[in-house]
Amino acid sequence: MKATVENKQLLEDVQNIYLGNLGTIDTNISLPSTGKNGSQFQWQSDEHLFITDDGKVTRPMPGVGNRVVHLNLTAKLGNKTLQKQYTATVIQEPRKVAIDHLVDLKLTIHSSSYDLPQVVVVKLADGSYTTAEVTWQRDFDPAALTQTISGTVKENGASVKATIKRVPQDEHGWHNPFKTLPVELLGDNPYISGSQTMLTHLKTIDTDQLLFNFRQAVGLPVDPEKQMTGWDAPDCKLRGHTTGHYMSALAFAYFDTHESIFKDKLDYLVTELAKVQQTFTKLGAHPGFLSAYDETQFDELEKYETYPNIWAPYYTLDKILNGLLDSYHYTDNQQALAIATKLGDWVVARLNKLSHQQLTKMWSIYIAGEFGGMISAMVRLYRETGRQSYLQTAKLFSNDKLFVPMLTNYDTLNNMHANQHIPQIIGAADLYEETGDENYLQLAENFWNLVVNHHSFANGGVGETEMFHEADAVSKYLTDKTDETCASYNMFKLSQQLFEITRNSKYMDYAENVLNNHLLVANDHQTDGGSTYFLPLRPGGMKQYDTDIDNTCCHGTGLENMVRFQKDLYAFDGESLYVNLFYDSQLTLPDDNGIISQQVKKNHMSVQTDFKSPIAVLIRLPDWMTNLAVTVNGVVAPLNREKGYLRLPALVGQNTIELHYTSRVTVKTAPDNQTLAAVFRGPDMLVKQTDEQQLLAMTTDQLESGTGLVPFNTVHSGHYHAYFKVK
Template sequence: MAPPLSRRTLFRAAALTATTASTADVKRSVAAPATRAGASGAPAAWTVRPFGLEDVTLGPGVFAGKRQLMLDHARGYDVHRLLQVFRANAGLSTRGAVAPGGWEGLDGEADGNLRGHYTGHFLTVLAQAYRSTGEQVFADRIATVVGALTEVREALRRDPAVLSVEGRFGRAAENVRGSYQYVDLPATVLADTPALTLSAWVRPAHGAAWARILDFGDGTTRYLYLAARNANGVPRFAVTTSGPGGEQGLDGAVPLPVGEWSHLAVTLADGTGTLYVDGAAVARNTAITLTPAALGTLADHWLGRSHFPADPVFAGALEDVNVYARALTAAEVAGMQNRRAADTPAGRGDLASYAFDETAGAGFADASGRGLDATLRRTWGAPSHPGFLAAYPETQFIELESMTRSDYTRVWAPYYTAHKILGGLLDAYLATDDDRALDLASGMCDWMHARLSVLPATTLQRMWGLFSSGEFGGVVEAVCDLYAITGRAEHLALAKLFDLDRLIDACAAGTDVLEGLHANQHIPILTGLARLYDETGEQRYLTAAKNFWDMVVPHRTYAIGGTSSGEFWKARDVIAGTVSDTTAETCCAYNMLKLSRMLFFHEQDPAYMDHYERTLFNQVLGSKQDRPDAEKPLVTYFIGLTPGHVRDYTPKQGTTCCEGTGMESATKYQDSVYFARADGSALYVNLYSASRLTWAEKGVTVTQTTRYPKEQGSTLTVGGGRASFALLLRVPSWATAGFRVTVNGRAVPGAPVPGRYFEVARTWRDGDTVRISVPFRLRVERAPDDPTLQALFHGPVNLVARRPGPEAVRLGLYRNAGLSGDLLPSLAPVPDEPLHYTLDGIELAPFAEGTEDPTHVYVRRSEPRVIFGTVDSGVANPARGDGTTLLDEVWAGAPFHGKEALVARVRSTVAAWVSEGLLSRADGDRVVSTAQKASYAR
């Protein structure tokens, strides 16, 4: 009988439907694909099924400790800061919130063209936290974010509306930074006037250069404008009929204060222009020969927008804007400092007059008597589909469709950002059943389908092949999950629109084309393909994913489990040659774990879980700093593998992709500890981690008690009623020192094989106890392109040397190696600090510890003399041309059953080296004699 897994357990996405359909319609559609997916709802192609985060509780240990730090961060971080960029894009009040730094703000890298992605990550974190802990605070925070995003989408669907705020005299109209809104005036404002006065109260919210208070013009050749700040930060007025080179202008003396009201006025008549700030003349130009009349008929008359597309929209508030067909006197301008123009001798502008007293709608009344009412608009128009939701304009998506070259400063992965938002919304729905989250997610997918389905296949292939700009993350996986629930054809069609054929075809054919590719752009593509196989049965998708994994593991995988160098892949099996300060991007580790997990659902190759353990227990744990922080999640971006590298836990001012995935990793550590065979006949124990599984379908619990990896084993206790199933215990590939299992104190017969699962099948009863013993050995892993560059492992734990660089740490490890081949006897344990050792005064500690100590993941092996059991033969340790030494060849024969077997190995090895002329006979005799004299640890 298949385990009754909930939708939360099986899918991280929910139903997707057209925006014309109601949420009830979506829920009714869930039943449609049930037959195809199987009674449990999981894809029929999955031969094992995961448990939900709510089904597995972490016990005390390193995972619980790291998670607690992230849960505390998620509880306390102000989610309104994350919503700031969404609200701004929709022209809504940002409630005084300040956007996070780094990639989430307009001042971040590439002007924040990735903003919004972090909010999606944070929603996923909140959803995972709620499912794991059941704490209401996380559900409440999800509701806040989802509610705000619902308001944002509604605002984007309709025409922009005035954001009314307190003004200098009454009300004012605010344009929040990032809103892309402006005021559009009728075309007849200037009316061929030969003289002019422009008057406005302004409260800038940002010091951006070239933001226009007003700009009347016909493109970038004929125009006049008043800017709050020029390149030097001071106000500027200019008029021209020949573009920037022909501007005749006026420049202020000092910047306008940000966040404060200032009055600006420009008068122009008889060849003289004067610029006033707060009633005082600050600039005069008697050589302005151009008049508004000289400009002729102008197409556009804008408040807050420039005719130069690269210039920012004015961020701040406007009040009492007046345009006069004459030059006001200095006294008239000065008289406006404490009253509205209408209440001064100057009166309202006779060409146009806007008080901005409106508190709703998109229109602004003209009080000049000319009836030139203005309209609030967006610079980018309106969304192409009512389901659109983003923290920036749809222009990012539109421009991508015509791009032929990568340029992330113009377009930076808009579909990647869309995926993160979509994924967060779907996770939120699955965790809380909030129909609004489902509706938002559904709308986003409908919008993506509407946008992409009309594009030629050649355009799609070009888009998805663009580095960075065309990156789309794991959107295919999410959409496939949706299709599995709804069964709607357009959902499957959407998923297939992201096919990058040249990558799929090459990987399916087993052709390694990864060199030069951006790693994290491509890893989630293959996870999506594995899901696409589930829904289409198209074998090339799954074959491509499996072959791709084999191209990365181990051929492009560092000791800690990570991959990529400077975000890209280099040649196959080049590890030492790619070590740098920018190796092992943390997002890559996150996504390779997702891919490994997904492939295991299809084929239970223990290698997938071996990689999972390596990466989770080393890079993923070590990427989270071991201290609390309310402002930052403290997660690495790159993990440098150069000698003495110090991890940076606040990269790029925060809110990067890796901090997003790092937060997610830290709130789902338990997601792959246990899997169930699809027919319910077996339970896979993939990881040894303190935890408690509630297997509802079987009516049992499985509690795992362990301090692993500080403890070399684990104890599993079955609770509840009787249940028959096989317990499948993963025997790590490194477990060459033995793997022993007892049930209720009695040894289980059989010979566990490293790199496989060991089966214990029985009818389990309440209180049955399984004890697993898995002794660790200290071993080295050599870089394939330089065997002298080595990483140290004690069981699953990467031990790093802690010492400043830049010189590599050199270690000799054979001096007291045990007959088993264990190198640990050469190290001295640090009292009361498990997994900490010293050698030659150098501390060795687990990589997983999130410290700021300078570390050496890789060390240089240095065995200058032949030593056995701490007895020095006095003979130099010779080496072959490939770097393999005499001692390497001797110890390659371990384990040895006794001293005699070791001496026999030494004797045969020495004879071979002597015959090859690599060692003198006399030195060979001394080596053999030393091996005979020495005493050895087991």
């Protein structure tokens, strides 16, 4: 009996070890020596040059590359011993390149409430661009239509100028006519199988486990057997984020299916979180506060504390807040909006006490200052309530280090954390929609173009060890840590948003690629809610799935991927209906106005409509669709193109649209190595399943025939090659 107890206590101590995010190590690691049950821990590093046995970290020199280090744990309790290995990636020091010259700022602004940016763009000696802190000689004069202000760059004392032109503009906003409608997935394809496995998983979740950290934070009763693990362990500084993702996933699951089990689970979570919020206030927290920990991390961020001493408190808050807003928007849970409103008031009160300089410094801090989708969350609160304070506070999350170079179209993304910044751009697009300020749209479009055209892999994924690297650099970054799932999740959201604003097909072209060849690939084929943190693209790579044991950021977004994006297969504005993505599916229009469905087979798509009133149908025409022939009710239709879409005349009643085409085989070469390529058949990236660890050489004919290659999104386990050497 004693041995059984010791086993259980030892296992519990090991499971509760919290080392932070081991995927991007840039500072010392705190390696615990004991567990709460008395277990003794001994650590041994297999590469003392980069991580010592006591957790001291030495980063590799610039240009050497990141280093993977294994930390081997031996845990003992009584006569019981348990061993476990942790894999850590120590990221290299950023290259320090001298400033060549400064770039004078030329900005047009549309608001009198404007703060001068705290950074300017500088060109480095190697030809790349970055930002540098600047001190201005005087403040912006809101009464002047045009003014030039001088400043000094702190790094080298050089002078720089900012010419500010003010063009007054009423905040009229942009009306989004598109309606969010549930789409039913049909047929037999990786999307519907991924959706079904996720729905099955969501039905099994233990809501009391998701509430554990919240209840413990305020002293409410908890069951010790229901502790969260991984990045949601009781001593992890990011705890609470997974619960927010689960709430969003449950909301979309109910929106998709209307099965009561999802709403029942969500209603229970919301009710219990309301109790936690009330208890926080009774215990002396500032009114409205809600989290899985107290306000300390927010206090420390305002003192510019860094990771891992704190870990992105506003990022966690974003997940909770958006989970509540999704609960309200997609399941009509009024209590969720009430909780979110109080939490939004807490954010308003907190941030409006801080200066622009303080906020800018906070948001520029690596990881600790990551605030996820807080701009979007505050804008959503404004949309639901009409309270201007939420919209004004959303603007306080503007990050000069990102927004200034993106607005002026300078690529400063090298060495920036990818997923820390993509949601900020989504927020900028949200601010454009509500204010009409063209600067927000311009910087969002510039960012999208830079990332998609110069910082993405062939399948649309971005980042390596979570970071952006040099523009057009692919070949040296094909590793086990490419394609962070969170980043692709957010790039899809940004693309869909920019499509709605512009109706340009290029945004959905990218969305199709990243959904089909990363997000569907990242989804575990088992019903455990797993998804990849990174999607390896190295030769002989193999997927590893994070589940609720790990609770990484990508496990969180992975919960949403299979139930969130099917609503974006179509877009309907009341008059025009866009067919954006091609999967067997059906959409029922609001107000009993009819249905549209599509069935996709090899080189053929059939679209069925039954509309009560005339509706124009637009079908996206991707580059991979060649030799296209279209008929409507058996009659050949002209190929009238509009921003990358086939526009058909307004249809009413029952109609059949047939598309016959050839799925082009496309060989995409890496921009930095023309002998390195990925291959696609139609929208599908193809891979070769083999244990071989060296780059495979194939002729162009072999690649174009696709012999022995399979769609990436059908591969669950085993080694594969996604890039090939072209002979």
